[in-house]
Amino acid sequence: MKMKMMLVDDEERFLSTTQKLLSKKGYDVLTATSGGEALEKLRTGNVHVVILDVKMPGMDGIAALREIKRQFPTIEVIMLTGHATVESAIDGLKTGATDYLMKPTDIDEIIEKAEEAFMKRQNLEEKIRVARMRKIVKSPREIINEMDKT
Template sequence: MEKMKIMLVDDEERYLQTTRKLIEKTGIETLTALNGNQALEILETRTVHVVILDVKMPGMDGNETLKAIKARYPLVEVIMLTGHATLDSAIDGLKSGANDYLVKPADIDEIIEKAKAAFEKNQLQEQKIRAAQTKRYMRSPREILKNDDE
């Protein structure tokens, strides 16, 4: 099974670095981005399974970034990170395809737990896609025998 890779996206650099270090202590590879545009650039070149995305950021906010991620990388799971004042925005994010949301300051164990659940969903989706692709290219023994008899 593939190892989970997370990306944290938040405009607060100190929060990013502290959270990244705490998550990486558990053995989870963690990338960081200071804004939505940087997150999209990273997604172009790196495999990321779960994005933990702050709702309130200057420039491209979290909901705009979420929509761009889902449009370009629909299998990437996104968890919205919000302060109490932006809870409605996080709920809007859920309607736009976010997997879940966390309220700041989020406990590291809670972040990891939600990320693992999102990763499992990601892996299940990828498994279903692989099975469908395999089924399209594979023939059953009955089909092979039937075609050989003709």
């Protein structure tokens, strides 16, 4: 499965430059300039990892993170933060972010963190699949017990 990323930042130049660099490296990248736009796009696209800026007008990164985790609990979110907003990164981690990146960040660091988050999500999805299978497939003991009752 190929990772699909979303970058959420109100700085258009950062978005377009980063999207171009990630696309050149073969990544599928959506962008959004606000938390609201990100939530809209998440409803239609199967995104695995969101890289979310903390400081945005309107719905800030922490509010957007809360909403993403509420509506799409398996999406991994990496907070993008400046030096002045390190406290927000800590709040983000408490609220369910996987990790955070300090601005300015380079493309390799974004890729490394996104790949780690994607692996975490795949492991989680595998655990969910196994748990569902266990619920469907009964253990030999359960089958024997049911046979004894009839």
